[in-house]
Amino acid sequence: MFEDLKPKKINLTEWSHQFRKISDQIIKKYKYYGNQDWGIYLSPPATFMVYGARQLKRLKFDNSFAALRLWGFVFNESERLFRAKQVGKKVIATMGDLGTIPVIVMSFPDCIPFYPECIWWTPFFNESFILLDMATKLGAPEPACFSRAALAAFYKKAYFPKPDLMFASTGASCDDYSCIMQLIEGLGYNPIWIEIPFRRKSRSYFVADDYEHTKWGIDYPKRFETYLMSEYEKVWQNMVEFTDINNRNYLAKSIKNANRLRKLVENIKKLSYEAELAPFPGLELMVIEFGNLYGYADFDEWTDIIEMVYATISERVQKGEGVLNPDALPIAWVTPSPDPYLLNLVEDLGCRIVATEYVINQALVEIEEDIEPFQALARSFLNASLIGSTEQRVRRIIEGVEHGRISGVLITNMLGCSHCAMETRLIQQMLSKVPVLSIDVPAPFGITEQLKSRIAAFVETIRCARR
Amino acid sequence: MRETLTPRERFGLLVIDEKPDRCNIIPLVTSHAAEIARMKLKKYYTNGEAMARAQIAAIEEYGHDAISIFSEVGIIAEAMGSDFDYPDDDLPVIKRPALTKKNIEDIKIPVPKRDKRLPVYLEAIGYAYQSLGDKVPILAYVPAPFTTGMMLSDPKTFLIQTIRDPDHIKKIMEKSLQAAIEFCYDIIDAGALPIIVDPLASSSVVSPKAYKNFALPYERALIDFLHRYDLDIILHICGNTEPILDLLLETGADLVSLDQVDLSLAIEKLSKRMRIIGNFDTSKIAFSSPEEIMEEVKNMVKRGIKSKKGYIASTGCEVPIKTPPENVRTFINAAKEVGWYWE
Ligand code: SF4
Numbered sequence: 001m002f003e004d005l006k007p008k009k010i011n012l013t014e015w016s017h018q019f020r021k022i023s024d025q026i027i028k029k030y031k032y033y034g035n036q037d038w039g040i041y042l043s044p045p046a047t048f049m050v051y052g053a054r055q056l057k058r059l060k061f062d063n064s065f066a067a068l069r070l071w072g073f074v075f076n077e078s079e080r081l082f083r084a085k086q087v088g089k090k091v092i093a094t095m096g097d098l099g100t101i102p103v104i105v106m107s108f109p110d111c112i113p114f115y116p117e118c119i120w121w122t123p124f125f126n127e128s129f130i131l132l133d134m135a136t137k138l139g140a141p142e143p144a145c146f147s148r149a150a151l152a153a154f155y156k157k158a159y160f161p162k163p164d165l166m167f168a169s170t171g172a173s174c175d176d177y178s179c180i181m182q183l184i185e186g187l188g189y190n191p192i193w194i195e196i197p198f199r200r201k202s203r204s205y206f207v208a209d210d211y212e213h214t215k216w217g218i219d220y221p222k223r224f225e226t227y228l229m230s231e232y233e234k235v236w237q238n239m240v241e242f243t244d245i246n247n248r249n250y251l252a253k254s255i256k257n258a259n260r261l262r263k264l265v266e267n268i269k270k271l272s273y274e275a276e277l278a279p280f281p282g283l284e285l286m287v288i289e290f291g292n293l294y295g296y297a298d299f300d301e302w303t304d305i306i307e308m309v310y311a312t313i314s315e316r317v318q319k320g321e322g323v324l325n326p327d328a329l330p331i332a333w334v335t336p337s338p339d340p341y342l343l344n345l346v347e348d349l350g351c352r353i354v355a356t357e358y359v360i361n362q363a364l365v366e367i368e369e370d371i372e373p374f375q376a377l378a379r380s381f382l383n384a385s386l387i388g389s390t391e392q393r394v395r396r397i398i399e400g401v402e403h404g405r406i407s408g409v410l411i412t413n414m415l416g417c418s419h420c421a422m423e424t425r426l427i428q429q430m431l432s433k434v435p436v437l438s439i440d441v442p443a444p445f446g447i448t449e450q451l452k453s454r455i456a457a458f459v460e461t462i463r464c465a466r467r
Numbered sequence: 468m469r470e471t472l473t474p475r476e477r478f479g480l481l482v483i484d485e486k487p488d489r490c491n492i493i494p495l496v497t498s499h500a501a502e503i504a505r506m507k508l509k510k511y512y513t514n515g516e517a518m519a520r521a522q523i524a525a526i527e528e529y530g531h532d533a534i535s536i537f538s539e540v541g542i543i544a545e546a547m548g549s550d551f552d553y554p555d556d557d558l559p560v561i562k563r564p565a566l567t568k569k570n571i572e573d574i575k576i577p578v579p580k581r582d583k584r585l586p587v588y589l590e591a592i593g594y595a596y597q598s599l600g601d602k603v604p605i606l607a608y609v610p611a612p613f614t615t616g617m618m619l620s621d622p623k624t625f626l627i628q629t630i631r632d633p634d635h636i637k638k639i640m641e642k643s644l645q646a647a648i649e650f651c652y653d654i655i656d657a658g659a660l661p662i663i664v665d666p667l668a669s670s671s672v673v674s675p676k677a678y679k680n681f682a683l684p685y686e687r688a689l690i691d692f693l694h695r696y697d698l699d700i701i702l703h704i705c706g707n708t709e710p711i712l713d714l715l716l717e718t719g720a721d722l723v724s725l726d727q728v729d730l731s732l733a734i735e736k737l738s739k740r741m742r743i744i745g746n747f748d749t750s751k752i753a754f755s756s757p758e759e760i761m762e763e764v765k766n767m768v769k770r771g772i773k774s775k776k777g778y779i780a781s782t783g784c785e786v787p788i789k790t791p792p793e794n795v796r797t798f799i800n801a802a803k804e805v806g807w808y809w810e
Contacts, residue, residue, distance in 0.1 A: 016656055019695075027695055038483070043697040046655050050698065052475050054600050057658070079483045086484060128601035130473055158476040158487070 002026060002065045007316055007323045009060040009281055009347075012045045018063065019044040030069060032080055032298045033087065041072040048075040054127040060344050062281050062323060066312040069305050073296060074287055077114075078159050080297045084112045085161045090243070093160075094294070095150075096169035096177050097196065099363025100381045102294040103258045104235050107250040108243045113294045116160060116184075117177060119153045120146040124339045127444050131156075139183055144176050145416040146338045146443075154184045165242055166191040167235055172198035172387040176418055192238055194231050197224040199388040212379075216365055218392065220382045228378035236374075251373045258292075259366050261303045264310055265292055266364065271313050273354040273405075277322025279313045282353035283343040286336060289356065292363040328352035329407050329462045332397045334427060335359055335420060337412040339441050345452065346410065350459050355400045357393055361385045390423045394430050401434050408462040410455075411438040435461045468807050474532035474603045481742060481777045482699040482721065490772050490806035491779040492799055493744070494752070495703075495724075497537040497608070498558060499786040499795070500525035508788070509555045512538035515590025522591070523598055528792065529799055534599065536591050536659060537608035537785075538584075540666060543646050544610070544618030546577035546585050566620045571638045574619070576645045579653040588650075589657050596658035606701070607654045611665035611689060612643035613682035619643065622667075629677050640685045648692050655696060662701040663689055663720070666784075669706030671727070678711050683718060690719045701744065705784035712736045726783030730767060734774045742777040747798065753787040757797040764801035772806055780806055 002022050010018070022042070031039035049056040053075065061067055084091055089110040094101040095117060102113035123132050123146065134152035136142070153159040168191035170178040185191055199220050209221040240246045265288055272280050288306065295302035316322065324347055332355035337343060343353070362384035368376040385393045400406040409431050413420035424438045437458035439451060470488060472480070477487040496503075501511035504521035511518050522534045539558045545551050548565030565574055579585040588607060595605050610618070616639040617625050628636050651661045667673070668682035690700050702720035704711075707727040715723055715737060724744035725733055733743055747767055752760060764780070771778040780802040786795060 013656055016652070020652075024695060040697060047696045047698060049658055050655055050660050050696075051479060052601055052604075054596070054658075078479075082480075082483050082485050126601045130476075130601060156471055156476060158472055158480055161485075 004064045004312065007279065007321045008063045009323055009344075010063045011058075011060050012049060012056050014063070015044045015061060015068070016046045019046075019068070022065075030072075030301075032073070032076070032301050033083065033089075035083070035087070038079070038083055041076040042069060043072045043075075044068065045071060045075075047072075052128075053125045055125050055341060059283070059340060060281070060348075062284050064309075064312045066305070066308040067280075067284055070284060070287065070309060073298075073302065073305055074291075077296050081112070081114060081160045084297065085164075090164040091161055092239075093163035093166040093168075093191075095167065095181055095191070096173040097167075097194065097362075097381070098173075098360050098384075098386070099293045100377050101167050101169070101194070101232075101235055103254050103367065103377060104232060104251065105239065106257070106299060107247075107254040108239050108245055109250075111239070111243065112297050114160065114163075114297050115293055116150040116153060116163075117147040117180075118290070118293075119149045119159055120338045121340065122153075122159065123149055123444050124341070129444060132443065138187075140180055143416050144180060145414045147177055148180055148416075151180050151183050151187075154187055154189060163189075165238065167194055167238075168192065169194045169196050171196040174386065174419065176416070192234070194235065195227075196231075196387055197227055199224065199382055199384070214365075214379050214383050215368065216383050218383050218388070225375065225378045225382065228381060229374040232374045232377055248373065252369070255367045255369060255373055255376060257299060257303070259369065261295065261299070261306060262292055262364060262366050264303070264306050265289060266366075268306070268310050268313055269356075271310075271317055275317045275322070277320065277326055278324040278328060278352045279316035279322055280309070281323050281343075282333070282347055283340055284309075285353065286340075286343060286356070286358065289358055289360065289364065290336070293360065324352050325350070329459060329466070330354040330405055331408045331410055331462070332356065332400060332406045333358075334394075334397065334409060334411040335413065335417075337441050338414065339444070339447065341447060342412060342441065345447070346455060349452075349456050350463075351408070351410075355397060355406055357385065357397055359385045359393070386419075390426045391430065393423070394427050398430060401431065406434060407466055408434050408458065409436045410458070411436065413438060413440045415440055415443060435465055468809075471809070475601065477532060478604045481779070484776060486777070486808035488807065488809045489803065490768065490777075490808070491532045492781075492802045492806065493531055493533045493535075493606075493779050494529075494747070494782045494795060494798055495535060495785045496522075496525045496529065496531060496795065497535045497785045498539075499788050499790055500535075502788055502790075503528050503792065507555055508557060509553050512559060513553065513584065513587060515587045515592075516594050518587065518591035519594035519598070522595055526599065526603060529795055531799055532779075533604045533606050534595050535606050535608065536588055536595065537664075540608075540610040540614050540664060541618045542584055542588065542610060543577065543615045543643065543650060546579070546582040547574050547615070547619060547642070547646055549618055561618060564618065564620050566639070571635070571642060574642055576642065576649055579650045585650060585653075589653055592654060592657040592659040600658055605659040606662045607657075607659035608664045608703070609647055609650055609654065609661045609689075611663050611668065611682065611702075612640045612647055612685035614665050614667040615643040615646065616640055616681075617667045626673065626677075629673075629681055633680070636681055640681060644685050644688055647689050651689070651693060655698070660698060660701075661693060662703060662724075664703045664705075666703075666705045669704050669708055669726070670710040671706030675710045675714065679714055683714055686718045686720075694719065703744075716740060722779070724779075724781060730770050734770070738774040738776055740776065742779065743771065743774045744779040744781045745771075746781065746783040749782050749784045749787055752782055752794050752798055753790045755794070757793055760794055760797045761801045764798050765805045768802045768806045772808065
């Protein structure tokens with residue numbers, strides 16, 4: 001086995017150097033879909049750089065074996081989806097709902113859900129305008145957010161295979177992305193539309209509604225739960241028709257699997273955020289959170305990787321080891337950054353991420369296992385940050401601030417994201433107790449010295465405030 | 468037909484067994500690029516930035532699907548101690564092989580970032596990658612151990628020793644293999660895909676038996692090393708390879724670039740496991756008329772795209788330096804006309 005060295009963030013060349021010590025036997029041990037020919041994914045970042053992921057040249061990565069596995073697996077996703085089809089698996093696009101419909105899809109044997117919109121990271125990892133320029137040509141220019149890269153990817157057919165079935169969530173999920181999906185439909189794809197209700201907060205104007213609350217204390221009108229259940233029934237029926245399989249026991253098992261991963265990730269976050277020293281870098285932790293959505297197209301293998309990550313983090317915490325300076329300033333990160341380099345940069349400038357609001361809460365909470373499965377899925381989805389008020393979104397962060405764990409809040413707005421534009425000011429108002437910095441994540445190559453200075457000044461402000 | 472993909476996307480699909488919009492078109496535009504950039508050859512092979520600029524100029528001129536970082540096959544042997552002359556208007560010429568001055572035990576494994584012209588390649592890769600790496604694959608040609616071994620010795624003595632003193636040859640091979648591995652290691656880190664070239668192992672130069680005993684095991688060892696990185700490896704052997712076609716399968720290469728071979732025979736024997744690259748006659752690209760090139764390339768590509776695991780339209784060897792650009796353009800246009808997979 002490969003012995004982990006003292007925890008550290010290392011660059012691509014250092015990873016290549018470490019990689020030489022890994023035996024062929026270990027490289028062959030880890031494979032997706034159990035395939036020995038093409039399923040091997042344990043490669044150093046340099047491999048993916050050779051195939052065009054140019055940003056890897058300047059990113060830093062955790063130096064653990066678990067992190068190597070994690071990155072190799074994540075970067076292999078595009079190939080994995082094509083391979084899935086080649087061996088007869090069904091590839092199902094589940095767009096817009098971020099975390100719940102995949103649990104249904106995974107109840108059907110050999111059906112692989114994935115999120116085409118997650119390709120918004122590709123222009124940044126590749127440092128390339130290819131997808132964004134193509135999206136512009138296809139009718140989704142800059143006023144739409146980076147998820148418009150998905151439109152170009154559907155057109156190019158080179159980033160994922162043609163989905164066998166597509167579910168597209170619209171309504172309260174995201175209006176911009178609904179527009180993107182309409183354009184995708186215009187390319188000749190046939191999404192099955194799923195409507196997502198808006199989880200309003202105020203009871204007083206809607207007196208006729210019965211209200212419930214989720215296990216996590218989020219209020220919602222009861223009929224929305226019933227409505228969502230009927231939408232999930234629609235997903236189920238489409239899957240039954242497509243696969244000719246109808247076994248609800250599989251759904252219960254799929255929920256169990258999802259929960260296994262969700263619990264692991266919750267423990268990882270708790271351990272990482274509460275430890276005296278940061279045991280794992282923020283970039284890897286973001287990738288881990290997003291893995292909850294669909295396990296990067298091989299849920300079982302991903303869960304196995306996350307177990308290894310958990311073991312690594314536990315060991316580091318036990319030994320009192322960390323990857324950042326002991327005096328790193330604890331901050332919360334609001335909305336995910338499509339540019340991974342920003343997470344590196346903020347840590348390099350002296351911060352440590354100890355809380356996140358990446359707008360995927362619905363994929364982080366456990367799904368209840370003691371109630372009817374569709375009801376459980378609906379109730380877990382109703383925790384979604386994206387379908388409710390901003391106030392609810394920020395509440396958790398405020399709690400963190402009040403407990404004195406968070407010294408500053410960084411909001412990364414997405415260029416073109418209508419939600420961000422509306423929410424940022426509100427968040428800033430609500431978080432008056434600590435310094436808040438809101439930055440617009442620019443297009444690839446857009447991180448200028450000016451932006452770096454703004455972040456450095458923010459860090460300095462936090463440092464002064466703490467003094 | 469409209470091109471949908473960039474060369475990078477096209478190559479990416481090929482190596483995962485998917486059919487791209489059309490076949491990749493990668494004539495081996497190496498030192499010929501200097502001609503396109505109106506650059507002295509000596510500048511091309513001694514200055515990394517110049518090599519990259521010439522390659523980028525060629526891509527802009529022809530619109531083919533990969534950048535080729537290459538000048539000649541002596542590059543590792545030179546870094547191991549063989550002496551070369553650098554004529555202004557020609558490629559380096561071997562002056563004195565290392566093993567005529569030293570014993571194999573005294574030859575050191577080169578440091579690619581430091582020794583002789585290996586840094587020229589690395590610099591060229593870095594520059595090309597920075598400029599076009601998101602759109603175009605960068606291929607860096609690495610001489611295989613057998614070819615390097617022969618450039619370390621006097622070729623005649625080398626060939627005699629394969630019979631009289633095979634153990635000595637194996638020592639040379641081991642060292643050349645180590646040197647190639649170190650070079651590949653830095654090539655990958657700079658952002659290029661190593662392509663293994665073994666022209667001196669072709670049946671035009673050595674017997675199939677010598678190939679099997681002395682070239683193949685080291686090609687395979689180098690390819691095995693590169694497979695640790697999960698890279699898709701091209702093996703290029705120019706000249707006649709028909710007598711060793713079956714042996715090529717044992718190298719483990721993912722793509723094989725062929726020269727003087729019947730393309731249909733190569734497809735029949737290799738295409739279940741390997742993607743085929745080739746194999747337009749380089750004398751024809753240099754000397755035939757555009758009309759003849761157009762017709763013959765079309766015939767070749769029509770056969771090539773039937774290859775099961777995929778096909779790259781290419782020349783059998785390097786495009787000769789003085790080839791009229793019109794001929795290269797014709798090659799590419801012909802392949803673009805008939806090489807479509809998508810409707
Ligand atoms: S970034 Fe904003 S606009 Fe884009 S998909 Fe997400 S919520 Fe919608």
